[in-house]
């Protein structure tokens with residue numbers, strides 16, 4: 162799988178180390194960067210100007226901590242402090258008059274605090290995020306918690322636990338259950354805790370057995386280094402004929418030159434999807450001209466070159482897709498052949514259909530009953546008449562401006578009208594969040610609006626002359642990563658939004674930020690094309706240096722994360738002002754930029770070719786009652802295959818069947834739909850309770866067989882041991898356990914480097930055995946999965 166080219170030929174840990182720079186990691190321990198400090202001083206002054214001495218006990222430290230929590234958002238900090246801390250002061254004063262038992266206890270604690278620590282200088286000697294243990298228990302509980310993590314922020318004692326969203330509460334409950342299970346596990350000799358790769362890098366590296374230790378990389382290469390390397394790679398990589406695709410089966414006529422891929426699967430691809438060599442073999446490295454250069458340059462440069470080279474060849478996904486496109490030609494040739502269906506059970510056929518990377522086998526042509534349409538032929542006929550649909554997932558660190566940017570895009574492209582925006586503005590002003598009016602186009606729930614964060618994926622669509630785009634606005638907050646994974650699983654490409662304002666890019670890019678995790682995740686889910694929207698440049702007076710600085714750091718990281726340079730582009734923009742989103746910036750505003758707007762860039766991104774001939778697979782994203790005529794409706798994106806009115810479907814897990822009564826593609830009634838379409842299927846003959854979000858619908862004659870236990874080839878992002886995990890596949894999210902570490906594999910050729918390892922290090926490719934805790938899951942060979950533990954994404958991989 163191409164996504165795992167992330168670390169195809171390199172040590173991911175070392176690469177992250179290189180590109181983060183040591184400073185990033187020590188930053189966590191040593192406090193804020195100079196830029197953060199300057200921003201903090203400025204923001205503190207602004208807050209003080211507004212609040213003055215209204216809240217006598219409000220220390221600069223508390224303001225600073227709140228500012229830090231809100232990433233220097235002065236408006237939100239003031240709102241919070243006035244509403245919450247101010248209110249608590251008043252309550253405290255009232256309570257002091259008639260102390261109740263609880264309040265007395267509370268004041269006893271306070272009175273025991275040494276005088277120097279109760280003064281406004283309480284925080285003066287305290288670095289952010291590093292409260293001396295002696296002072297921790299002495300902080301005031303938040304009187305009226307405002308939501309997730311607030312009690313943590315203000316050192317809440319738990320007297321009044323923070324209100325959490327349903328999602329957060331669920332996550333909390335799950336984590337608690339997981340922790341309990343993990344402690345059971347630990348007592349039986351296995352560790353349930355994932356050691357964060359980033360933590361590992363930020364601190365002392367643990368002792369790694371010599372056999373698995375990899376060469377540490379040196380300092381981060383600079384952009385000039387990269388471009389020199391790119392030139393070297395270009396010089397030394399044999400030229401592939403630009404319009405001549407290289408296929409595994411060269412005799413089969415291929416698809417259009419611009420839609421096919423240009424080389425055989427890479428070594429890592431073969432490792433990820435090919436057969437495992439079950440012997441511990443000696444790995445003889447093929448030495449090419451390019452390899453020879455590697456040996457004469459620094460390890461980091463070598464890694465960067467390898468990454469570039471790795472992603473300049475087609476991914477295994479691409480190879481499969483190309484082969485699948487070819488299969489149209491094959492089916493024409495072999496139409497007269499007798500299908501061997503009698504010998505193969507329908508389940509096997511389903512699994513066979515998803516067989517990855519074996520493109521030499523001729524697929525058995527689907528038998529089309531007399532009264533049924535040949536959907537593939539219909540699709541071919543209709544192609545020229547309809548606009549291609551592409552799904553784009555919008556990702557990025559919390560508050561980077563994703564929703565605002567997409568709200569702006571929908572507004573400026575006419576999807577949302579002036580009246581609606583005005584209404585949102587007024588409503589937002591009422592609750593003191595006027596700057597969020599555009600974001601409200603996407604953040605529709607009360608909770609999202611009140612908290613100013615996106616929780617679930619918002620789906621919207623807009624059209625340009627060239628194409629139709631479905632936007633999946635993913636939440637940036639780390640608590641909602643599972644929702645973000647669900648969005649990424651349905652995406653053709655990604656828009657990564659970066660906040661360019663001082664300290665914000667750094668906050669998103671460092672260890673705790675979501676910029677890197679999101680980028681790695683979307684790549685892991687198979688997304689190849691990424692557009693970086695360098696946002697909020699209005700706050701930076703459209704400073705070219707800042708844009709270049711972000712571009713340089715991001716390019717280096719994205720190359721390491723497995724994106725080919727040609728699939729990465731950077732757009733300077735401001736979602737709030739709308740400059741360079743749909744319309745060009747005003748004359749003279751950005752003199753140094755003459756490139757495309759964000760929408761123009763989106764139009765150049767081609768949707769991924771889908772396997773439409775294969776048996777149907779669609780994960781249910783939503784289930785609802787559609788009225789008298791359409792009693793039960795499911796929605797989702799068809800991942801593989803096609804569907805037509807009259808098809809008999811089966812819902813997996815389980816064997817409940819339903820007939821397709823009607824289809825809507827992009828809200829338009831249709832007779833059929835193919836992979837890549839966002840659809841609503843109106844079903845007959847099934848009750849709603851048999852349809853669950855995350856279930857997979859298949860054609861009844863080609864179902865998949867749910868799995869209770871399976872082997873997966875995974876790329877570890879964190880250290881893994883036999884441990885409790887959450888298994889994610891799009892909307893599906895279930896708990897399970899890594900029961901066995903089967904082997905670690907060589908990333909170059911897939912051979913086993915170590916059988917039954919004691920642990921799997923970050924950046925390693927490995928085979929593990931996974932047992933599902935509850936009911937079997939609708940997974941099959943080739944299903945892409947993400948594994949999470951303790952709130953971290955610990956691995957991504959593919960079911961073997």
Ligand SMILES: Nc1nc2c(ncn2[C@@H]2O[C@H](COP(=O)(O)OP(=O)(O)OP(=O)(O)O)[C@@H](O)[C@H]2O)c(=O)[nH]1
Pocket residue numbers: 557558559560561562563564565566596597600613614615616635636637638696697698699700734735736737738
């Ligand atoms: N000056 C300026 N502010 C912006 C811009 N884009 C967004 N903002 C502000 O940044 C804040 C956060 O914006 P959102 O759009 O909610 O951010 P988000 O990334 O969608 O947030 P989550 O979905 O919760 O992660 C709001 O106050 C916006 O008004 C911009 O281009 N310029």
